[in-house]
Amino acid sequence: MTAVAGTEFQAAVEQLAAAANERREIEPLTDTWPALDERTAYDLQGALVAKHIADERTRLIGWKLGLTSVAKQKQMSVDRPIYGALIAARAINDGEPVAISSLIHPKAEPEIAIVTNRELKGPGVTADQARAAIDSASAAIEIIDSRFKNFRFTFTDVIADNTSASRFAISTLRVPAAGLDLRTLGAVFEKNGEVVSTAAGAAILGDPAIGLAWLANAMAERGLSLPAGSVVMTGALTDAISVAPGDVVRVSLAQLGSLSIRFV
Ligand code: OOG
Ligand code: MG
Numbered sequence: 094m095t096a097v098a099g100t101e102f103q104a105a106v107e108q109l110a111a112a113a114n115e116r117r118e119i120e121p122l123t124d125t126w127p128a129l130d131e132r133t134a135y136d137l138q139g140a141l142v143a144k145h146i147a148d149e150r151t152r153l154i155g156w157k158l159g160l161t162s163v164a165k166q167k168q169m170s171v172d173r174p175i176y177g178a179l180i181a182a183r184a185i186n187d188g189e190p191v192a193i194s195s196l197i198h199p200k201a202e203p204e205i206a207i208v209t210n211r212e213l214k215g216p217g218v219t220a221d222q223a224r225a226a227i228d229s230a231s232a233a234i235e236i237i238d239s240r241f242k243n244f245r246f247t248f249t250d251v252i253a254d255n256t257s258a259s260r261f262a263i264s265t266l267r268v269p270a271a272g273l274d275l276r277t278l279g280a281v282f283e284k285n286g287e288v289v290s291t292a293a294g295a296a297i298l299g300d301p302a303i304g305l306a307w308l309a310n311a312m313a314e315r316g317l318s319l320p321a322g323s324v325v326m327t328g329a330l331t332d333a334i335s336v337a338p339g340d341v342v343r344v345s346l347a348q349l350g351s352l353s354i355r356f357v
Contacts, residue, residue: 151182161328177256202329215313
């Protein structure tokens with residue numbers, strides 16, 4: 094990396110961290126850095142997450158998939174999945190109130206979270222191997238909050254921004270994966286008691302296990318493996334919805350129970 098590129102890299106990390114910490118929107122990095130490539134974008138993400146972990150004295154607990162459903166890919170005009178990091182300090186509890194004023198322009202997404210029981214190390218991880226590595230599954234809601242104005246970004250911008258990750262809630266009910274077919278798990282997503290969308294687990298690339306295999310293989314491109322005990326949010330099953338103070342969003346998944354978040 095040249096000295097100029099190194100400065101640009103550090104400036105982008107600082108800008109993204111400040112936008113999140115100060116709750117303000119910024120323009121996409123690619124407006125001024127059009128050549129930003131995928132590899133550098135994941136390096137930016139790694140540096141940004143490391144900064145949040147150091148500043149907040151927290152730790153990495155797992156990973157999140159994004160843009161794994163056709164609904165989300167259409168919503169964001171992107172045709173490939175992405176992944177980001179989950180840090181402990183961003184976890185919230187079932188029913189916990191979330192202040193909209195603490196975020197920029199949050200949206201809520203219904204997801205299936207899983208926990209792994211063995212290391213997955215790509216390349217070449219198959220869906221069957223990934224399925225065997227799923228210990229349990231839980232109902233989850235992700236709150237995304239792009240640091241970019243109006244959620245306008247390119248593929249590499251959103252990767253650098255840790256895939257819009259903000260808060261996440263995972264049900265304490267961890268259902269053993271043995272005997273569960275994640276593909277056919279029905280999902281109902283409600284806002285203020287009204288159904289806004291429905292889906293099944295197969296919305297995630299055909300099977301959340303395919304998503305998990307994709308994650309392990311994508312991480313391998315950066316020399317990373319997915320350790321046993323990782324939490325993985327497998328991606329929004331349906332469109333993300335905007336929320337305002339007073340809204341309650343709820344996801345209910347067959348066999349996994351329900352989980353809700355209240356915005357204040
Ligand atoms: C990117 C993050 C997408 C998901 O579950 O699909 C995501 C975005 O839409 O801002 O987390
Ligand atoms: Mg998500």
